[in-house]
Amino acid sequence: MLFVLTAAMAAPRMLRGQCRYWASRGYEVTVATAPGADLEAFGRSEGVKTATVPLARRPSLFADLWALLGLWRLMRRLRPTVVEAGTPKAGLLGVLAARLAGVPVVFYTLHGLRPETARGPLRWFLLGCERLTTSLADETICVSRSLRRRARELGALASNRGVVLGAGSANGVDLQRLRGAPTRSRDAVPVIGFVGRFARDKGIGELLEAFVSLKGRFPTLRLLLVGDVEPGDPPTDGQRRMIEGREDVDCPGFVDDAAAYYAAMDVLALPSRREGLPQVVLEAAARCRPTVACRATGSVDAVEHGVTGLLTPAGDAKALAEALGALLDDAVLRERMGIAARARVESEFRPADLWERKSVLLERATERARRPRWERAVKRALDIAVAATVLTLTAPILAAAAWLVAWRMGRPVLFRQRRPGVDERLFQVLKLRTMRDACDGDGRPLPDEERLTRLGRLLRRWSIDELPQLINVLRGEMSLVGPRPLLSDYLPLYSERQRRRHWVRPGITGWAQIHGRNLVDWDRRFELDLWYVRNRSLWLDLQILAKTALRVVSGSGVAASASATPAPFEGSPEVREGASI
Numbered sequence: 372m373l374f375v376l377t378a379a380m381a382a383p384r385m386l387r388g389q390c391r392y393w394a395s396r397g398y399e400v401t402v403a404t405a406p407g408a409d410l411e412a413f414g415r416s417e418g419v420k421t422a423t424v425p426l427a428r429r430p431s432l433f434a435d436l437w438a439l440l441g442l443w444r445l446m447r448r449l450r451p452t453v454v455e456a457g458t459p460k461a462g463l464l465g466v467l468a469a470r471l472a473g474v475p476v477v478f479y480t481l482h483g484l485r486p487e488t489a490r491g492p493l494r495w496f497l498l499g500c501e502r503l504t505t506s507l508a509d510e511t512i513c514v515s516r517s518l519r520r521r522a523r524e525l526g527a528l529a530s531n532r533g534v535v536l537g538a539g540s541a542n543g544v545d546l547q548r549l550r551g552a553p554t555r556s557r558d559a560v561p562v563i564g565f566v567g568r569f570a571r572d573k574g575i576g577e578l579l580e581a582f583v584s585l586k587g588r589f590p591t592l593r594l595l596l597v598g599d600v601e602p603g604d605p606p607t608d609g610q611r612r613m614i615e616g617r618e619d620v621d622c623p624g625f626v627d628d629a630a631a632y633y634a635a636m637d638v639l640a641l642p643s644r645r646e647g648l649p650q651v652v653l654e655a656a657a658r659c660r661p662t663v664a665c666r667a668t669g670s671v672d673a674v675e676h677g678v679t680g681l682l683t684p685a686g687d688a689k690a691l692a693e694a695l696g697a698l699l700d701d702a703v704l705r706e707r708m709g710i711a712a713r714a715r716v717e718s719e720f721r722p723a724d725l726w727e728r729k730s731v732l733l734e735r736a737t738e739r740a741r742r743p744r745w746e747r748a749v750k751r752a753l754d755i756a757v758a759a760t761v762l763t764l765t766a767p768i769l770a771a772a773a774w775l776v777a778w779r780m781g782r783p784v785l786f787r788q789r790r791p792g793v794d795e796r797l798f799q800v801l802k803l804r805t806m807r808d809a810c811d812g813d814g815r816p817l818p819d820e821e822r823l824t825r826l827g828r829l830l831r832r833w834s835i836d837e838l839p840q841l842i843n844v845l846r847g848e849m850s851l852v853g854p855r856p857l858l859s860d861y862l863p864l865y866s867e868r869q870r871r872r873h874w875v876r877p878g879i880t881g882w883a884q885i886h887g888r889n890l891v892d893w894d895r896r897f898e899l900d901l902w903y904v905r906n907r908s909l910w911l912d913l914q915i916l917a918k919t920a921l922r923v924v925s926g927s928g929v930a931a932s933a934s935a936t937p938a939p940f941e942g943s944p945e946v947r948e949g950a951s952i
Contacts, residue, residue: 379407574642
């Protein structure tokens with residue numbers, strides 16, 4: 372396994388503990404970055420190999436081509452099974468080199484979107500680079516949900532691509548290193564903290580303006596700025612003079628680990644206009660410190676407004692000052708938000724949970740890589756050909772059935788419901804209606820067997836109600852063969868193993884359907900679905916289609932006893948036990 376990052380200083384922040392985890396899983400891990408003392412120290416602490424590549428942060432055609440060649444040569448020498456590249460420069464060059472070197476599994480970790488605040492030709496160039504990187508990678512791991520949403524909106528990521536591991540984050544939060552600290556004494560000098568690059572994108576100008584405006588209310592207020600000036604997006608000369616010349620502004624400079632500085636703050640300020648998922652917010656939360664941030668990509672995932680901190684409009688120094696003042700004024704509110712922030716980090720951002728989710732993602736990608744591309748192409752071509760043919764041949768039957776449904780049960784003729792498909796992406800499954808809308812005296816729907824009509828039983832007996840799903844097949848949302856799409860309400864009830872049924876497109880029929888359909892219990896059905904995922908092939912699909920045709924003709928295995936639908940899924944045992952603890 373090879374990790375590729377641009378700067379050596381990023382390795383501890385993004386990969387601490389993770390490299391040891393993968394090594395314990397049997398991988399030989401190498402971390403490649405630009406030269407830097409941080410890289411060697413990190414390699415020794417994690418017990419993994421390191422390699423240097425001439426990666427430069429700023430664009431340079433000749434230097435970037437040289438770095439691409441260096442990465443390609445490194446990958447040809449190491450022959451990694453998996454390459455994971457992160458940060459824009461290392462992401463693009465790392466993914467390109469991995470494809471040229473024939474690496475089986477390639478991940479790209481999207482940490483943020485530089486194009487979001489860029490303008491003019493630079494914006495389109497950066498968007499093109501991101502689009503190329505995400506299209507070449509087997510999977511793009513987005514560090515937050517809002518980042519994935521924004522990447523799709525900008526066209527940097529296809530609408531059906533991108534995963535978020537749990538609640539997000541690149542590497543979780545090391546809770547042992549960042550133990551919760553008690554609230555500072557109410558008699559102490561109030562301190563607003565900031566950790567990051569001194570850049571306009573980070574809102575350093577708005578922070579300085581807000582700080583000055585608050586001095587009237589809090590004469591002893593101090594500003595703690597941990598970081599250094601960003602050469603590519605520096606503050607103005609006036610802002611730099613203010614940072615360097617004011618006695619009430621403390622600047623310890625760039626530090627490898629800001630953990631010790633959070634305890635000296637009353638509140639963290641992060642008025643950044645764009646983020647991926649700001650690690651500094653999570654680290655401050657682990658030290659029981661609330662955050663005031665802008666309502667921007669990434670920050671909206673890290674700060675729960677009114678619970679773990681406050682969110683303000685981006686670029687609004689006045690609103691930023693008001694939010695900071697509200698927290699500085701109220702020690703009880705700061706403490707309550709700090710405790711809530713720590714609790715949220717403990718429950719949602721544990722590194723081990725994130726690594727386990729990534730291991731499942733890696734297992735899926737590895738399993739897909741073993742299967743030849745031609746097999747997937749042939750399966751899709753078979754889906755389209757058969758679906759189009761069957762729809763054409765059964766059009767008179769479908770039209771007659773639709774007319775009968777409209778006549779006997781009224782409109783709508785089609786039953787539509789959002790269900791999870793491949794990678795748990797929701798789509799709208801289509802079926803002919805078989806039940807009437809009937810409720811009891813309290814307005815609750817009657818049991819399925821009471822709402823199922825005689826016409827509905829006939830349609831189900833011959834599987835005519837399933838014919839509209841051939842449209843889902845033509846759209847690419849379903850396949851002819853695969854695990855049946857279940858209710859989206861079941862997603863939180865699955866174990867990690869059961870989630871593997873979503874590694875493939877759901878099907879109109881499947882291995883479970885020819886082994887009892889609704890007659891088998893949930894545990895057996897999941898085992899049948901997972902067996903298909905592990906053993907699927909074109910030959911197996913053809914056998915399933917043939918046996919399905921025989922079952923449709925015989926009408927066997929359609930429903931369990933007198934019920935119209937199977938009993939609801941109540942969750943796997945491990946999930947139920949976890950929920951009861």
